[in-house]
Amino acid sequence: xxxxxxxxxxxxxxxxxxxxxxxxxxxxxFKERFxxxxxxxxxxxxxxDHYMYGRIQREEVGYLRGEMTPEDIPIAMDIIGxxxxxxxxxxxxxxxxxxxxDERPELITNAYADYMLDKVVNPNEGIHALLVLPYQDPEKxxxxxxxxxxxxxxxxxxxICGGPEPPFxxxxxxxxxxxxxxxxxxxxxxxxxxxxxxxxxxxxEKFISTHTLxxxxxxxxxxxxxxxxxxxxxxxxxxxxxxxxxxxxxxxxMARLDAEYLxxxxxxxxxxxxxxxxxxxxxxxxxxxxxxxxxxxxxAAIEEMGGASQLLYSSDYPHWDYDPPSSITKxxxxxxxxxxxxxxxxxxxxxxx
Amino acid sequence: MTEKIRLCxxxxxxxxxxxxxxLNGGIEIGIFNINGEYYAIENKCPHRGGPICKGxxxxxxxxxxxxxxxxxxxxVSSVPTIACPWHGWEFxxxxxxxxxxxxxxxxxxxxxxxxxxxxxxx
Numbered sequence: 001x002x003x004x005x006x007x008x009x010x011x012x013x014x015x016x017x018x019x020x021x022x023x024x025x026x027x028x029x030f031k032e033r034f035x036x037x038x039x040x041x042x043x044x045x046x047x048x049d050h051y052m053y054g055r056i057q058r059e060e061v062g063y064l065r066g067e068m069t070p071e072d073i074p075i076a077m078d079i080i081g082x083x084x085x086x087x088x089x090x091x092x093x094x095x096x097x098x099x100x101x102d103e104r105p106e107l108i109t110n111a112y113a114d115y116m117l118d119k120v121v122n123p124n125e126g127i128h129a130l131l132v133l134p135y136q137d138p139e140k141x142x143x144x145x146x147x148x149x150x151x152x153x154x155x156x157x158x159x160i161c162g163g164p165e166p167p168f169x170x171x172x173x174x175x176x177x178x179x180x181x182x183x184x185x186x187x188x189x190x191x192x193x194x195x196x197x198x199x200x201x202x203x204x205e206k207f208i209s210t211h212t213l214x215x216x217x218x219x220x221x222x223x224x225x226x227x228x229x230x231x232x233x234x235x236x237x238x239x240x241x242x243x244x245x246x247x248x249x250x251x252x253x254m255a256r257l258d259a260e261y262l263x264x265x266x267x268x269x270x271x272x273x274x275x276x277x278x279x280x281x282x283x284x285x286x287x288x289x290x291x292x293x294x295x296x297x298x299x300a301a302i303e304e305m306g307g308a309s310q311l312l313y314s315s316d317y318p319h320w321d322y323d324p325p326s327s328i329t330k331x332x333x334x335x336x337x338x339x340x341x342x343x344x345x346x347x348x349x350x351x352x353x
Numbered sequence: 354m355t356e357k358i359r360l361c362x363x364x365x366x367x368x369x370x371x372x373x374x375x376l377n378g379g380i381e382i383g384i385f386n387i388n389g390e391y392y393a394i395e396n397k398c399p400h401r402g403g404p405i406c407k408g409x410x411x412x413x414x415x416x417x418x419x420x421x422x423x424x425x426x427x428x429v430s431s432v433p434t435i436a437c438p439w440h441g442w443e444f445x446x447x448x449x450x451x452x453x454x455x456x457x458x459x460x461x462x463x464x465x466x467x468x469x470x471x472x473x474x475x
Binding site: 174175234261263264269273274 | 434451
């Protein structure tokens, strides 16, 4: 009331990091970093400044200059040199943050599907999207597949691997797999991203650590669950794609799982072959492509994974660690035919484009 | 060139059990009596060379799945197996095949029964 003495015991002042930087001692690296950091939060291993505090500067498109618009996508396609592009929106990459929320997954995925169809996708111009599914509510995910899975703009469906509980091998997701298989929709399992994985590997201090481990953990954990709980055995015609963890981890995981399997096969009688044999039938996005010191290691790993036929060039553009097509064309041991397969022909077969 | 070698009288091995015999050449062979049918397996696991025939016998576990959303049901089949006591590699006694990878096998030998005596072809 007017005239009363009031104390607001908890309000907030929205300062900027560049302002704060003036008060950091000279010579401390964070003085310069914060000067170039527009973020709302302190950059950390979990909530990083992906762009190295302003030092990665690619301002053609992307969130360096704000949000993207649908008009930016052809620009991105020109930069990459892509004839077709399959996009997942930025915010949907953090979808797993919703965790066990009972309402928003269904709401957001349906809104996203309608928005993408209305404003973004244009298959005639090569612009496609993935139908992100609310895996927290499998029945609603199936409803969404029924409603939108036949739309030409969706090249496939997608589940974000940010720590679903239970993991994706559980039978509660069977309806989703059946619906995708019936609709002929390839299903992409996409790593959740380092800030999500912060919850799993908290305590690490550098983004380089969480980003390295987080993406691997995201996909490796779901790969193990899918294979060992028999999803590819139960749904043999479902095309399974794993995105954004590089590729070398696949060969390593194959060897690890096979070693376990040969010792404990009676534990997983649903499997009729070794885990690596199922995994060699999956498809893998190439980004962020590993950079092994010994290129022959790379060659052997691709062979283990089923060969060039299982690889799908992926840019991740405009993210900070994107890979251009030259990441594939410069691989010395690949034949021209294999490069063409990885760059586009495989995707044409896998996705509905 | 294979050789016919007598290992034992068939009454020495009870039904659903096994005995291990050493040959002069250093080979050890396990003889399994599965409901009156006899099988011979080398007592050497192809994994790390463990004494597989000293392992435990059981019947192979099979899976049955009745459709989306249903729990995978596991049951015991009638296919006898032996698991290596070192690391658990498990083989079908009747064929010698690894239960998880038929391309991997333990060495097996032909068994001949004559006049209540058991011979193996080695």
